Amino acid sequence: MQLWELEVRESVRQTLADYTAATDRSDLAALAACFGAEAVLEFTGGREPLVGPAAIEAGLGAAMGGPRDAGRPLPTFVRHHVASVRFVSVAADLVEASSYFSVHTDIGLDHWGRYRDVLVPVQQRWLFASRRIAVDGFSKDSLMAQ
Template sequence: MELWELDARESVRRTLSDYTAATDTFDLAALAQCFGPDGVLEFTGGTGPLTGPAAIQAGLATAMAKEPEPGRQSPSYVRHHVASIRFRSVTPQRIEVSSYFAVYTDVGLDHWGRYRDVLTPIDARWLFAHRRIGVDGFAAASLMR
């Protein structure tokens, strides 16, 4: 493995970590900065792909502003655990990564699924060109369904 690839892989891990930290602290501006200028975010239950940091931040703010279902509360905390990070393809122009996540809230394990990501280098950082979030399941008492 060459040095550029080691640097690229660590930058990708940093972006994954920065995204996770931003979601756990509800910092949508920091989350949006994990995406390139034309980066796309797709997620289960979303209204469609969100493109670009501004649209991603606004779209997630709208989704978070919705009132919870009757009988459900908003979570007071969110903790994402990301595992099994697998580099599927690594080139100097594009990296494909897959991983799994589990999300904990006030109810315990709330929901879980997988990330499928494409990252590209922008200004010495690897940022999301595309992130697809697939939720595989929700707990019966999920606060984030």
């Protein structure tokens, strides 16, 4: 492996970490800043994809503020754990990666799933060109199930 590839991999890992930290802080502006100008955030399960940082920030904000089941409280904390980051392909102009995530809230393990990512270099950072989120399951007492 050459030095440029190590630098690319570490830059991609930083973007994954920045996204995770922003999500846990509910900092939607910082989360949206992890996406390129024409990036697509896609969810399995029929939700419309969000295109571009402004739409990503607005769409996630609307989803977080949307209607909830009367008996289900809001979580007081959210912690994402990302594991098994696998670089599918690494080139100087495009990286494909996959990983698994689990999310913990007040109830413990809340939900879990997979990320499938494509990142591209933008100035001095690597940003998402696309992120596909597949939630594989929710705990029966999930605070975040929609």
